[in-house]
Amino acid sequence: MSIANSEVSLDAQCLRADFPILGTKIHQDKPLVYLDNAATTQRPRQVIDCVVEMYQEHYANVHRGIHWLSDQSTDRFEDARKKVQQFIGAERPHEVIFTTGTTAAINLVARSWGDANVGQGDEIVVTEMEHHSNLVPWHQLAERTGCTIRHIPITDNGLLDLDPSDRWLGQRTRLVAIAAVSNVLGTVNPLEEIIARAHAVGAVVLVDAAQSVPHAASEVTALDADFFAFSGHKMLGPSGVGILYGKENLLDAMPPFMGGGSMIRRVRIDGFEPAGLPAKFEAGTPPIVPAVGLGAAVDYLNQVGMTAIHDHERKLTQRAHGLLAKIDRVRMIGPSPDLKTGIASFVLDRIHAHDVAQLLDRHGIAIRAGHHCAMPLHKRLKLSASNRASFYFYNTLDEVERLAEAIQETVAFFAKPRKRG
Amino acid sequence: MNQDEEEIYQEHVLDHYEDPYHRGSCDNATHEHEDDNPLCGDVISIQLKLKAGRINEAWFDGDGCCVSQASASMLVEELEGKTVVEAQRFAAEDMLKLYGPRLTPTRQKCCLLPWRVIQQALFSPINGDDDSDDNHFAGPSLGEES
Numbered sequence: 001m002s003i004a005n006s007e008v009s010l011d012a013q014c015l016r017a018d019f020p021i022l023g024t025k026i027h028q029d030k031p032l033v034y035l036d037n038a039a040t041t042q043r044p045r046q047v048i049d050c051v052v053e054m055y056q057e058h059y060a061n062v063h064r065g066i067h068w069l070s071d072q073s074t075d076r077f078e079d080a081r082k083k084v085q086q087f088i089g090a091e092r093p094h095e096v097i098f099t100t101g102t103t104a105a106i107n108l109v110a111r112s113w114g115d116a117n118v119g120q121g122d123e124i125v126v127t128e129m130e131h132h133s134n135l136v137p138w139h140q141l142a143e144r145t146g147c148t149i150r151h152i153p154i155t156d157n158g159l160l161d162l163d164p165s166d167r168w169l170g171q172r173t174r175l176v177a178i179a180a181v182s183n184v185l186g187t188v189n190p191l192e193e194i195i196a197r198a199h200a201v202g203a204v205v206l207v208d209a210a211q212s213v214p215h216a217a218s219e220v221t222a223l224d225a226d227f228f229a230f231s232g233h234k235m236l237g238p239s240g241v242g243i244l245y246g247k248e249n250l251l252d253a254m255p256p257f258m259g260g261g262s263m264i265r266r267v268r269i270d271g272f273e274p275a276g277l278p279a280k281f282e283a284g285t286p287p288i289v290p291a292v293g294l295g296a297a298v299d300y301l302n303q304v305g306m307t308a309i310h311d312h313e314r315k316l317t318q319r320a321h322g323l324l325a326k327i328d329r330v331r332m333i334g335p336s337p338d339l340k341t342g343i344a345s346f347v348l349d350r351i352h353a354h355d356v357a358q359l360l361d362r363h364g365i366a367i368r369a370g371h372h373c374a375m376p377l378h379k380r381l382k383l384s385a386s387n388r389a390s391f392y393f394y395n396t397l398d399e400v401e402r403l404a405e406a407i408q409e410t411v412a413f414f415a416k417p418r419k420r421g
Numbered sequence: 422m423n424q425d426e427e428e429i430y431q432e433h434v435l436d437h438y439e440d441p442y443h444r445g446s447c448d449n450a451t452h453e454h455e456d457d458n459p460l461c462g463d464v465i466s467i468q469l470k471l472k473a474g475r476i477n478e479a480w481f482d483g484d485g486c487c488v489s490q491a492s493a494s495m496l497v498e499e500l501e502g503k504t505v506v507e508a509q510r511f512a513a514e515d516m517l518k519l520y521g522p523r524l525t526p527t528r529q530k531c532c533l534l535p536w537r538v539i540q541q542a543l544f545s546p547i548n549g550d551d552d553s554d555d556n557h558f559a560g561p562s563l564g565e566e567s
Contacts, residue, residue: 352486354461354531358429370461384462384484413430414487418439 010308012396018044018300019394030364033399038183038211038343038390039368040233043297047236050296054289062288063262063279077288080295081278087298088228089219090245094277097251098286101242102210103133105229106177108244108281109206110137112257113227114175120146123172125203127152127160127189128380129182132373134208138177147174154380158185158334162193173203180212184372184388185334186317186343188212195224204250210234214392215313215341217306220245232290236297241290244281251277258283309393313342316391316400320344323404329411333386342391348407351414353385359413363406429522430487438487441494443501447480454542458534463489465535467497467542475504481535488528492520493535505543511536 016022021042024032034042054076060069062077078093085093099105114137118124124138128151142149150168153161169176176198181188195205206227209218214235220228227246233239246254256263256274260283265273274280301309317337321344324330329349334340348356357369368388371378378386389403447468455466463485470478479497483490499519500508516536517529524532 352461352463354486354488354528355430358528375459378462384464414435414439416435418432418436420433420436420440420442 010304010312010393012312012394015044015304016394016396018046020045020048022394026364027362030362033363033365033402035389035391035395035399035403036366036368037214037392037395038234038372038388040239041214041236041392042394043236043238043293044300046300047238047293047296051238051289051293054292059289061285073288076292076295077286080291080298083295083298084243087218087302088213088243088245089221091221092248095245095248095251097244097246097278097281098291099229099242099244099281100240100287101233102208102229102231103242105227105242105244106134106206106208107137108257109227109229109246110141112254112281113204113250114138114141115144116253116255118145118147118174121172122147122174123150123170124148125150125152125168125173125176125178125198127178128154129158129160129185129187129374129377130177130179131183131208131210132375134177134179134206135376148172151376152178154377156381158182158187158381159339160187160189160194162190169197169201169203171201173198173201175204175206177206177208179208179210181209181215181341182334182343182374182377183211184343184345184374184377184386186211186340186345186390187335188340191223191225199224211341211343214301215306216310226250232294232297235294236300237294238287238290241287241294248277251281254281256280256283260284262286304393310341312393313391313395314338316395316397317342317344319397319400320389320391320403323400324407327404327408327411330407333381333383342395343388344390345386345388347383347386348411351410353387355414356387356407356410359410360403360406363402363409365403365406367403429524429528431522434487434491434520434522437491437494441481441490442498443478443480444482444494445480446482447478450478450480450547452542452544452546454538454545456534456538456541458485458489458530461486461531463531463534465489465493465538467493467535467538469539469542471505471543474506476501476508479539481538483535485534486531488520488524488531489534492516492532493538495519496535496539500539508539508543 019042026032058072060073062074081093081096085096138149152168155161198205204226207225209228209230213230229244232241262279263275263283265275321337324346325332331347333345353369357367360367370385447470450468451471452469457464465483468480469476479501481493481497513533520532
């Protein structure tokens with residue numbers, strides 16, 4: 001992520017008007033305070049309108065029909081690919097593969113690249129803060145090939161413990177799979193350093209960018225990432241579409257993952273020749289409308305500006321840390337706000353995360369409670385569950401204050417001494 | 422706080438949560454079981470002292486949300502003194518009724534964790550205790566059935 005030093009501001013209150021759902025009142029009269037953006041974001045009118053217009057005016061299957069409507073649909077689908085390519089700083093449109101999400105993108109690499117390049121005794125390196133979707137595909141690869149999974153540990157503050165480098169990196173390391181940003185802690189990982197070190201031993205690097213692409217500018221070429229996976233629904237786009245970026249030479253050398261229509265150049269009764277990129281990895285009818293909707297989301301994000309988004313979220317996170325840390329029984333998890341994105345995770349002493357989330361919901365506040373698909377991380381931090389408030393550019397300082405007040409009331413609710421009657 | 426059936430933190434629930442019945446370990450327990458709900462991290466262990474087909478004592482320990490811990494307290498209080506057969510007949514619906522407030526499907530899992538654990542504990546004699554009285558009631562021993 002490249003982050004400019006000078007602060008750029010945005011008017012969250014004004015932008016909120018573009019998001020119909022953010023005007024919702026729940027539990028009779030409580031304005032919805034949506035702070036579960038790391039799970040999924042909401043969509044602006046511009047994306048919703050694009051999806052509706054696509055179905056009403058331009059929809060047909062892509063790359064198939066010799067007819068006007070199919071051309072319309074195909075043009076928009078391929079336009080969306082170019083928008084994504086430019087948004088992440090990829091060199092070529094065909095390095096951008098449409099998948100159904102980050103999970104599908106990582107599984108594609110594990111199945112296709114992994115099965116072709118990893119053998120018994122080889123090593124895959126992950127980190128202790130990975131989401132299950134960047135762990136389980138590698139566990140499955142290990143089951144198939146007999147390779148070993150090693151991991152980079154984390155510190156008590158929730159930063160990668162890169163010091164004992166030789167313990168996790170070696171001549172047998174084939175791939176390093178790492179989150180750009182932790183979905184629980186918000187920690188921004190030093191990708192440049194890890195990629196350089198991995199490349200020095202000939203390993204390739206897959207970046208799980210699901211939590212970084214929506215929140216700060218991405219430059220995959222400058223970063224020298226080999227694979228880069230993210231989801232549309234965490235960046236204002238429709239659910240059901242995600243992206244796998246891969247370097248052209250790597251993707252070219254990989255066998256197709258799924259077989260079917262679109263991914264072939266020619267099929268004989270006794271065999272097939274795969275198509276070129278990107279079709280080789282897009283078997284079957286792709287998520288046409290979600291992809292076009294993602295293109296509209298990229299337009300919207302470009303208009304707001306990724307630097308402004310990053311700066312605004314940092315302000316929200318700093319305020320959240322400042323207010324929450326003062327509350328009795330609250331313990332913040334993860335590094336200080338300047339080392340992370342817009343995620344504030346915390347636990348309340350002797351109040352389970354689910355009870356916190358349930359009581360915050362009464363105030364109209366939506367946060368995530370649980371292990372956030374990162375069980376090894378919670379085990380490392382000796383937590384059974386945690387609470388996560390995650391921000392996006394449409395959240396306001398006022399909402400952060402309402403969160404803090406509601407947490408205070410939750411603490412008071414459980415502080416009352418009680419005896420069974 | 423309103424006390425309607427939508428209110429999952431009714432006073433009696435909070436009372437059990439803050440001031441639980443038989444939380445801790447049971448001296449000379451004959452049966453025990455522990456399980457968790459990995460999705461939310463709730464853990465419940467239950468220890469029983471069974472004698473002549475009856476639950477003489479029931480204790481629980483655990484870690485987790487208000488719903489799981491309060492329901493464990495209610496459950497051990499309810500089933501203590503009951504026969505093993507009565508405890509087996511205590512169904513999931515009975516547990517939800519005992520808890521009181523209506524729960525969403527997600528929170529029902531919290532409420533039913535202690536119930537699942539006690540049902541398994543009835544069949545889980547502590548090692549070396551297979552000859553104790555509790556296996557001597559009519560029918561196959563619980564240890565053999567499990």
